[in-house]
Amino acid sequence: MKDIRSPDKDNSGILIPVNPAIENYMWSLVNQTGHPVLIEMEEFAKLRNFPIVNRLVGIFLETQAKMINAKRVFEFGSGYGYSAYWFARAVRNDGCVICSDSDPVNCERAEKYLSAASLWQRTEFCVGMAQDIFTRTDGLFDICYNDVDKSAYPEIWQMAKNRIRSGGLYIADNVLWHGRVAVENYTDTVSDSTEAIIEHNRLIFNDPEFDAFINPTRDGVIVARKK
Numbered sequence: 001m002k003d004i005r006s007p008d009k010d011n012s013g014i015l016i017p018v019n020p021a022i023e024n025y026m027w028s029l030v031n032q033t034g035h036p037v038l039i040e041m042e043e044f045a046k047l048r049n050f051p052i053v054n055r056l057v058g059i060f061l062e063t064q065a066k067m068i069n070a071k072r073v074f075e076f077g078s079g080y081g082y083s084a085y086w087f088a089r090a091v092r093n094d095g096c097v098i099c100s101d102s103d104p105v106n107c108e109r110a111e112k113y114l115s116a117a118s119l120w121q122r123t124e125f126c127v128g129m130a131q132d133i134f135t136r137t138d139g140l141f142d143i144c145y146n147d148v149d150k151s152a153y154p155e156i157w158q159m160a161k162n163r164i165r166s167g168g169l170y171i172a173d174n175v176l177w178h179g180r181v182a183v184e185n186y187t188d189t190v191s192d193s194t195e196a197i198i199e200h201n202r203l204i205f206n207d208p209e210f211d212a213f214i215n216p217t218r219d220g221v222i223v224a225r226k227k
């Protein structure tokens with residue numbers, strides 16, 4: 001069977017959030033085929049070592065969005081549209097996923113892939129700093145999804161939390177940061193990111209307006225529901 005796992009493997013040597021045997025079991029349950037575009041996007045990630053959420057997380061994102069009947073999603077850090085693929089499926093024809101990424105090449109790739117999957121018409125892709133694009137975009141969202149540079153996580157949370165409708169979700173990827181968040185006094189070249197993620201998670205779990213939970217799949221996905 002073809003291996004469709006993300007190339008974003010743990011390389012810190014510290015902690016693996018989910019026991020590999022459990023992770024393998026979860027993979028064995030997942031349909032490893034799918035739309036040819038999905039396979040192409042996963043192959044591209046592997047080839048370029050591009051950190052997409054993997055398919056286990058993609059299915060989780062789609063399910064979360066469907067559970068709250070999400071129609072308007074804002075993505076901070078869309079890459080070339082892999083996570084948007086899953087959100088776009090969930091919002092259906094009358095919904096919209098607003099994507100943002102600083103790299104124009106990612107936008108071109110997203111257009112190519114999402115058009116081939118007939119999902120581009122549900123997508124609005126903006127190139128630039130996600131923070132600026134978000135500020136320029138009016139209204140409330142059903143979901144704000146955060147996957148930008150990790151040092152910006154607390155800032156993005158502070159911006160997004162006030163723009164989520166009641167019952168809507170804030171979702172962020174990599175909140176376990178390959179286990180670094182759980183290692184006391186962890187220092188290396190990514191310690192700024194580690195500190196930012198620790199602060200981000202602390203802010204969310206202490207916010208009385210939200211109920212929060214971390215799904216430890218892959219690198220940890222936080223879901224916080226606005227009361």
Ligand SMILES: C[S@@+](CC[C@H](N)C(=O)[O-])C[C@H]1O[C@@H](n2cnc3c(N)ncnc32)[C@H](O)[C@@H]1O
Nearest residue numbers: 052053077079082083101102129130147148149
């Ligand atoms: C982890 S990747 C996103 C992967 C994508 N969510 C997926 O799973 O398919 C992070 C992306 O965010 C972009 N990025 C990082 N910081 C950003 C910022 N402040 N504003 C806009 N884009 C940013 C990078 O160019 C990169 O493509």
